[in-house]
Amino acid sequence: MIQFKDKRNLHVDNQVDIKPEYLIHPYISGNKYRKLKYNLIEAKLLEKQVLLTFGGAYSNHIAAVASAGKEYGFETIGIIRGEELENSDKLNSTLMYAKTCGMQFKFVSREVYRHKTSKGFLKQLEKEFGDFYLIPEGGTNDLAVRGCKEILTERDKTYDFICCSVGTGGTISGLINSALPHQKILGFPALKGDFLQEEISKFATNKNWELNTNYHFGGYAKITTELIAFINAFKRSNNVPLDPIYTGKMMFGIYDLIKKGYFPKNSKILAIHTGGLLGIEGMNQRLKQQNKPLIV
The missing domain is CATH 3.40.50.1100 (Rossmann fold)
Structure with missing residues (x-):
């Protein structure tokens, strides 16, 4: 204390x-560690190999999930708000760190991002990336x-x-x-x-x-x-x-x-x-x- x-x-x-x-x-710091703890345990129990989550360009949650994936043996996918970032010459430090941890990015427009919790959008992501363990934006769910x-x-x-x-x-x-x-x-x-x-x-x-x-x-x-x-x-x-x-x-x-x-x-x-x-x-x-x- x-x-x-x-x-x-x-x-x-x-x-x-x-x-x-x-x-x-x-990197898996503070409340990010607390939120991910039981989600990672659940993902292992379900024998999931991939973690998929959402966040903005400066999201600490994105960095934490990427770090946790590297440390605990998961592939990671980040759905990033802001499609203009896809063609950016230089990623910011948060996204660069996540990338060095092996996270794969999908950049989407802000309009598309608003539908991140819809069944239709999640089905599209399953078709694109296959089976994954879903962690909500910010990591908040019952396990978190x-x-x-x-x-x-x-x-x-x-x-x-x-x-x-x-x-x-x-x-x-x-x-x-x-x-x-x-x-x-x-x-x-x-x-x-x-x-x-x-x-x-x-x-x-x-x-x-x-x-x-x-x-x-x-x-x-x-x-x-x-x-x-x-x-x-x-x-x-x-x-x-x-x-x-x-x-x-x-x-x-x-x-x-x-x-x-x-x-x-x-x-x-x-x-x-x-x-x-x-x-x-x-x-x-x-x-x-x-x-x-x-x-x-």
Whole structure:
């Protein structure tokens, strides 16, 4: 456990600790490891040889599946959103890493990608690639939620609030299902919109949770100079790197809510660091093109 050190400008005495899930594995990191664990076991039981999944050009999930395939003996196929990338002279660092792990790509238009869960589209993929084990975009399914239930352990029972970033809802669902009655799960979505409430409710069995939608910074993969400055200052003060897509927004939100008095005095807060650090390099490529400050 890593204790949150920088308490400047915080007006109440709260204990904030970070659960460093990002240290589990350099590439199958944090919640990606948790989500894939039981899916990989199931794929082995079904004697599947190929994993197929979906993601964007900077998807940590794509990189994690590719890495897991290489490590555990699966072929991997990534259906990538954005057909313009197929003829790109140079893949970004995320896709290049996945390629070095042996992942085969199929680039599709954003319009086609919207139908990724339809039976017709999946049938087309079966005709093209043959038999495969399907892992949803972001990795969220019942087996993923089962894996994420294992994030919290006996050591974490003293915390009043459990905080996590939210993408597809699998990680927070696992936390909700494993939390103790006195604990509240607070999620920080990286995307705009209220659709996550419904998605999480498909998997969550308890009502001890809340989403705070004020810290998405414009939406998925959107970032501001204020957030960059926070991420860099946080690393200097705490020696903990944050990614710009998920954990940076979560920690900014926690810090801001503490200053605003959201948490009762003497609350014990646990922030789940779900990894995603591969996204820093890809984001810095974009920031450099825009002549904006980089994440250090």
